[in-house]
Amino acid sequence: MEPYRLTATQALSNIRNGSLTVEQYARSLLSRIQERDSAVQAWAYLEPNHVIEEARRLDRVPLGDRSPIHGLPVAVKDLIYTKDMPTQYNSPIYDGHAPKLDAASIMILRLAGALILGEVTWFDYTTKPGKTTTTEFASAQGGPKTCNPHDPTRTPGGSSSGSAAAVGDFQAPVGVGSQTGGSVIRPGSFNGVYAFKPTWNAISREGLKFYSPILDTIGFFARCVDDLELMTDLFDLEDDDTAINEFAVKGAKFGVAKTVVWPKAGPGTKMALESAVQLLRSHGAEVEEVELPTGFDRMPEWHMALTESEARATFLSEYRLAKEKLSPFLAGRVENVNKVSRAAQLEAYDGIAALRPKIDEIAKGYAAILTPSVVDEAPLGLQSTGSPVFNSMWTALHTPVINIPGFKGANDMPIGISLVAPRYHDRRLLTVSKAVGAIFEAEGGWERKL
């Protein structure tokens, strides 16, 4: 098998046993990228010579000095600082911006011997259907260019577009992204990959561009749960309970939370959720619907109030610097065009905060809670990156969420289902997801054709 087809876990094992060098692995990925880049266009910055040089440097590190992720190639959302590449935020304000700084997450990856391949594109999750506004910082720069690898006429989702598309297209085994609304889970679903948003603040966001500090969360993409576990190991993401290594779907109890936004679910997602429930039951699990108590119905409104009011402070600097280069959408946040009052902002902070322990308590009753990842399969066109409506609530609740691929929509495009766990039950969630993912991938009906 071509090395680029391997999961990170497989490739790193080959590197460890000497059957693959980091350089060979890198060259395989680079040739895949070369072959596919015109179709997918996932990269904002990639310098093949630099990647090869870095790979060679990593090959020279003595075996005894290597961490478990030594040689892991990573695609980084162009919203996260990397000291050897520009980080341009997809914004004309930051053209050529290259501050020689690694974000905390990138520093940790690099110190462990990860191979930073390049910066991948990201696009607005604020796009509204019918509007031509395209990128978050930069309507002036034109629309999103990254395509869904499974169908280039469709969006890869956003805002972590390139991270998910690169991983879905075998151009990188692991991607680093971030989520403020649905920017990790949604593109995960659209591209048919696992996407993991850990508990808020469990991984330092230092060096990630701010949007909404109470929401912004670093997340990861991979093509299997094992690869996500490499990340949780690397970032010391521990639960209170000792890690369970085994989890049996048979006899386990799952919840299903359709949530207040369920009426927005399209036929693909309805089928996927129904199918997920049937599969779990057919494998011996108990599945019951979770009725979320009063209060949770206000989550969409509160999430909106927080993104708007926090963005007002966050983007004031760019607004002052070059209002004309800021998208009208973001300029409107700074101008508070929707007149979100401080009282509304505080009600949102406090209302959501009060629900966090409640959802933890509910989720503790289940192996995991199933909930939609998306409205439906990736929509046609690149102007809209789709809706985060099924994700934003969980972002604000700070719970870990993982997108599990396996299902498909009317056009054979992938659809995933989200699994949710209580805060700081990240490792347990990954263990559960491994068993659930095996079933969904085998029997959910979607086939990866790339």
Add this chain to the structure above:
Amino acid sequence: MEPYRLTATQALSNIRNGSLTVEQYARSLLSRIQERDSAVQAWAYLEPNHVIEEARRLDRVPLGDRSPIHGLPVAVKDLIYTKDMPTQYNSPIYDGHAPKLDAASIMILRLAGALILGEVTWFDYTTKPGKTTTTEFASAQGGPKTCNPHDPTRTPGGSSSGSAAAVGDFQAPVGVGSQTGGSVIRPGSFNGVYAFKPTWNAISREGLKFYSPILDTIGFFARCVDDLELMTDLFDLEDDDTAINEFAVKGAKFGVAKTVVWPKAGPGTKMALESAVQLLRSHGAEVEEVELPTGFDRMPEWHMALTESEARATFLSEYRLAKEKLSPFLAGRVENVNKVSRAAQLEAYDGIAALRPKIDEIAKGYAAILTPSVVDEAPLGLQSTGSPVFNSMWTALHTPVINIPGFKGANDMPIGISLVAPRYHDRRLLTVSKAVGAIFEAEGGWERKL
């Protein structure tokens, strides 16, 4: 009067009316710095030629293109990125670190025509009496060097040591600092200046080194409230209610919250608070003690749980990079030596979050709540920067707090009193503080002798 003696408001008015140039102002401050630097040692980085060059550039800006703060000299805590100077975090890990990046707050200041004088020192607020650990990142670098300008044998407080000392010593009219525990309010009190910690998140912290994201807050130092109002104007810090420009102490009602840590108050602070209450009453205000409901007594413990558990993620990158250059204190955070469980961390998040609307509701009943700023006047010696015990609760509650100078301790060192308002009542708090500050400064008994 020498320009360096002016408040920012006075100096900017002189610049506006043509009686002072930015260069003249800068030269006056630089000569003050030259005269006093050996005694106070507030600066981590200052390049006089660069300052003069910048001042000249600002003098060349046409009058019609100037913002209200054009020419405002600012001292920046060496924990906040400035693109034309190194930002070294007082850590050997970051020696020579100069990523050519302005923090969001600095970008806003610079775009408005502020004159960034230099980076000022900062020192650990984690120092424990009896320990020789000194600086947050860097026990290896030796102890704090900045002295209290009012008595060089005493600490200026921390962690925003240089910001407060420089302003207290007339080396800069305004300082930018940050507070995670008591790092703005405490040095404000020790140096006899106004110190303002706005509502959490109201000013973007992007480009400020992370410690604890749910606590970290940008703050300001100045020698009068008018100068702090320049900052709230600049950063668009608006309350819901239209700004009141007039506030009369007479007939107003104040609360006094001694809080659960009151037994730690020394004689200086006890006298200051008593004196503050008497002064307000003598000026016709009603003052009553506020009994905080159950729950608030857990704030110190919860604040500690959050700093410890968030620092665990925040400093993982530096720990991996150079554990040996990290102070044992911070390394211990990453190693979670105090075994703060995830459950304890979540209880702290949720417990504090539930108290935020409660304190808002209580504070709305008063013009402001008075509470101690410090245990007592600045202690002798430089090894400890003093205790943040009276500040950390308000940091975690996200309320705006201002230190008002005016009182003194047994050794004639300044002692301030904190005024607290509900979240996002920042402007109202400043207006109230102006009236209260006039009384405390005139009748509180402390005299600025510098």
